[in-house]
Amino acid sequence: MDAPEPQPATAPSGAPTIRTIAMPADTNPAGDIFGGWLLAQMDFAAGTAAARLARGRCATIAIEAMRFLKPVYVGDEVSLYAEILHVGRTSMRINVEAWRRSREGEEVEQVTQGVFTFVAIDANRKPRPIPVQS
Numbered sequence: 438m439d440a441p442e443p444q445p446a447t448a449p450s451g452a453p454t455i456r457t458i459a460m461p462a463d464t465n466p467a468g469d470i471f472g473g474w475l476l477a478q479m480d481f482a483a484g485t486a487a488a489r490l491a492r493g494r495c496a497t498i499a500i501e502a503m504r505f506l507k508p509v510y511v512g513d514e515v516s517l518y519a520e521i522l523h524v525g526r527t528s529m530r531i532n533v534e535a536w537r538r539s540r541e542g543e544e545v546e547q548v549t550q551g552v553f554t555f556v557a558i559d560a561n562r563k564p565r566p567i568p569v570q571s
């Protein structure tokens with residue numbers, strides 16, 4: 438029996454954490470969107486989710502399982518979805534996915550995925566406990 442056809446991934450439900458547009462200034466020397474720009478957008482999204490959960494300042498301590506799946510093109514709308522996977526004493530693991538939509542189209546496709554760990558820090562940049570969630 439043939440294996441089932443792989444199904445296209447569907448965008449995460451709900452609102453993205455942040456949304457942005459890939460601009461000509463975000464390209465590499467070859468004219469494609471620079472991976473570092475996309476990584477920065479993912480860090481912004483994870484940082485937004487972390488600061489909200491930890492109710493204050495946080496710092497990125499690790500990035501794992503980072504995958505660049507498809508290219509992003511100038512003019513694309515890029516939506517970043519951040520989901521908290523685990524909350525520790527001072528740290529949070531956050532899954533981030535980026536999805537692109539071409540400027541004129543409706544179809545979306547996933548372009549990256551990575552897991553970011555953030556640590557809640559105090560005014561002296563020392564780890565602080567994440568407040569108990571109500």
Ligand SMILES: CC(C)(COP(=O)(O)OP(=O)(O)OC[C@H]1O[C@@H](n2cnc3c(N)ncnc32)[C@H](O)[C@@H]1OP(=O)(O)O)[C@@H](O)C(=O)NCCC(=O)NCCS
Nearest residue numbers: 496497498499524525526527528529554556558562563564
């Ligand atoms: C974030 C920082 C204050 C943490 O201080 P630290 O003394 O290294 O942290 P600790 O060893 O006390 O660990 C704090 C938490 O991070 C976790 N952690 C530490 N190293 C980790 C790693 N490599 N991966 C994942 N989690 C890690 C620990 O398990 C702990 O989590 P928990 O409290 O939920 O159990 C410090 O590492 C730092 O300032 N790093 C630079 C941050 C930064 O500048 N980021 C931006 C980069 S441009």
